[in-house]
Amino acid sequence: MTKYRTLLLATVGFNFSFLIWFSFAPFTGPMAEEFGLSLTEIGILASAAIWLAPFGRILTGWLSDKFGAPTVFAIVLGYVGVFSMASAFAQSYTVFFVERLIVATAGITFVIGIQHVSEWFDEGELGTAEGIYAGIGNAGAAGGALILPRVFGSDWSGPLFSTNWRAAFFYTGVVSIALGVVYFVFGEAAKSDAKRQATKDSTSFKGWFFTATRYGTVVLALAYVMTFGLELSMNGWLATYYREGFDTNNLVLASTFAATFSVAAGLLRPIGGYVSDVLARKEKDILPVFTGHYREQWTFVTLCFVVLTMLGMTAAGLTGRVLVAVGAGFLVGTACALAEGSIFAQVPAMFPNSSGAVAGVVGGIGTVGGIVYPLVYSAPYLPNLHTGYSVVAVSMVPIVLLTAWVFQPKIASVANQAGFVGRQETTVTSDD
Numbered sequence: 109m110t111k112y113r114t115l116l117l118a119t120v121g122f123n124f125s126f127l128i129w130f131s132f133a134p135f136t137g138p139m140a141e142e143f144g145l146s147l148t149e150i151g152i153l154a155s156a157a158i159w160l161a162p163f164g165r166i167l168t169g170w171l172s173d174k175f176g177a178p179t180v181f182a183i184v185l186g187y188v189g190v191f192s193m194a195s196a197f198a199q200s201y202t203v204f205f206v207e208r209l210i211v212a213t214a215g216i217t218f219v220i221g222i223q224h225v226s227e228w229f230d231e232g233e234l235g236t237a238e239g240i241y242a243g244i245g246n247a248g249a250a251g252g253a254l255i256l257p258r259v260f261g262s263d264w265s266g267p268l269f270s271t272n273w274r275a276a277f278f279y280t281g282v283v284s285i286a287l288g289v290v291y292f293v294f295g296e297a298a299k300s301d302a303k304r305q306a307t308k309d310s311t312s313f314k315g316w317f318f319t320a321t322r323y324g325t326v327v328l329a330l331a332y333v334m335t336f337g338l339e340l341s342m343n344g345w346l347a348t349y350y351r352e353g354f355d356t357n358n359l360v361l362a363s364t365f366a367a368t369f370s371v372a373a374g375l376l377r378p379i380g381g382y383v384s385d386v387l388a389r390k391e392k393d394i395l396p397v398f399t400g401h402y403r404e405q406w407t408f409v410t411l412c413f414v415v416l417t418m419l420g421m422t423a424a425g426l427t428g429r430v431l432v433a434v435g436a437g438f439l440v441g442t443a444c445a446l447a448e449g450s451i452f453a454q455v456p457a458m459f460p461n462s463s464g465a466v467a468g469v470v471g472g473i474g475t476v477g478g479i480v481y482p483l484v485y486s487a488p489y490l491p492n493l494h495t496g497y498s499v500v501a502v503s504m505v506p507i508v509l510l511t512a513w514v515f516q517p518k519i520a521s522v523a524n525q526a527g528f529v530g531r532q533e534t535t536v537t538s539d540d
Contacts, residue, residue: 110296111228118221119241121181121291125214126248126374127256128192128280129157130343132208133249134257134363135273137351143201147352151486154344156205157212158337158478164216165475169223169468174311176304177224177464178295181217185288188214192281196274211277214284215340219471221245223464226456227298227307232389235403235453239381242452243445247374249343253367256280310462319462320469324523327514328451329473331411334504335447337477338414338440339373342366345482346437353493354430365434372441373448380410380449388457397516403454404515410447411508417443418501425494433494458524 132139136150145153171180191210198204221241229237260276298304319325346366356362387394387402395405417440424436451470459466485496514523 114228119244122221122245123248125217127252129214130249151482154482161215161475162472165219165472166468168216169219169464172220172223173464176297181220182288182292189281189284196278219467222467234456235381235385238452239378239449243377250367250370253363316465321529322527323514329470330507332474333477336474339444340478341481369437369441372438373444376445377449380446381453384450384453401520407450414443421497
C-alpha cells in the first residue's frame with residue numbers, strides 16, 4: 109500500500125539525513141589534530157551542527173504543507189549531498205566550518221517526514237507510525253557512529269583523499285543526492301486530493317502564526333527542547349565525552365560507547381508513540397491529576413523520566429567507571445525516545461490539518477537544546493566533564509512545571525485554540 113511506501117521512504121530518507129548530520133562526531137579527534145582544535149572548540153563544532161536547524165525546520169514544515177513533502181525532501185537531500193562532498197576537499201577550517209553548517213541542515217528533514225507520514229495515516233495510527241519513522245530515522249546517528257569509523261577507519265590517503273574523514277564526507281554526499289532523486293520519483297504528497305488541498309489551504313501566514321502561538325504548540329516545543337534537543341547534544345558530544353572523560357584513547361571504542369545512546373534514543377522511540385496511541389484508544393488514566401487527557405499524561409511522565417536520568421548521568425560519571433556511564437547514557441537515550449514518541453503522537457492529533465507547520469515549530473525550537481547543551485557540557489567553569497549533565501537537568505525543571513500547567517484538564521481541552529499571544533477563539537473554562 110502507498111501509505112507504507114511513504115513510511116518507508118520517509119524513514120530511510122530521515123535515517124540517512126541523521127547519519128550525514130552527525131557524520132562529523134566519530135571523527136572529532138582526527139579533525140581536531142588536522143585543524144588544531146581545542147576541547148572547547150570541539151564543543152562549539154558540535155553545537156554549530158544545530159545552529160541552522162530551528163529556522164530551517166520552521167520553514168520546511170510550512171513549505172511541506174504548501175508544496176508537498178516529496179519535493180521539499182528531495183531538494184534538501186540534494187544540496188546537503190553537494191556540500192558534504194565539497195567539505196571533503198576543504199583546506200581551511202573556516203571554509204570547512206561553513207560547509208558543514210550547511211550539511212547540518214540535513215536535520216530539518218525531520219519535520220518534512222513527520223508531515224508526509226501524517227498525510228497518509230489515520231489519527232489512531234499516528235503515534236505508532238510517527239514513532240517508527242522518527243525512531244528508526246534517529247537511529248541514523250547510531251549507524252554513523254558504528255559504521256563510518258569502521259568503513260573509513262583504514263588508511264584512505266591517496267591522490268583524492270588525505271584522511272579517512274574526508275572520504276566519509278564525500279561518499280555520504282553521493283548517497284544523499286541519490287536518495288533525493290528516489291524520494292522525488294516515488295513519493296506522493298497525500299492520500300487524497302481532498303487531504304492535500306485541506307493541508308495546502310492552511311498555509312497562510314495568519315494561520316501559521318495562530319497555530320504557532322497556541323498553548324499546545326508552545327509547550328510541546330519546549331518539551332522537545334529538553335528531549336530531542338538533548339538527544340542532538342548527546343549525539344554530537346558523547347564520543348568526545350567517553351574519550352576525554354575516561355581516557356578512552358580509541359576512536360572506534362568511544363564511538364561504539366556513544367552509539368548505545370543513539371540506539372536507545374532512536375529504536376525505542378516507537379514505544380513512546382505506541383503507548384500514547386494505546387492510552388488514547390483505551391481512554392486509560394495513568395496520572396489522575398490530568399484526568400481524561402491520556403496522551404498528555406504519558407508525555408508528562410516521560411519528561412520527568414528525562415530529568416531523573418540526566419541527574420543519574422552525572423552520578424554515573426563521577427564513579428569513574430566508563431561502563432557505568434555508558435549504561436546511564438543508555439537510560440538517558442531511552443527517556444528521550446519515550447518522550448519524543450509521546451510528543452509527536454500529540455502534534456498531528458492536536459493539529460490534523462497543519463501538522464507540517466506545527467511540527468516545524470516544535471521540531472525547530474526543539475533543536476535549540478542541541479545548540480546550548482554542548483556548550484554546557486564543555487564549559488571551562490565546571491569542575492569536571494560530568495557535572496554539566498546535572499546543570500542541564502536543573503534547567504529542565506521550569507519546562508516540566510509549565511507542561512504541568514498546560515496539561516491540566518481545563519487548559520488541555522482547548523490547547524489547540526487558546527494561546528499565549530493573539531486573540532483566543534475559544535475561552536478557557538473549567539469544563540473538561
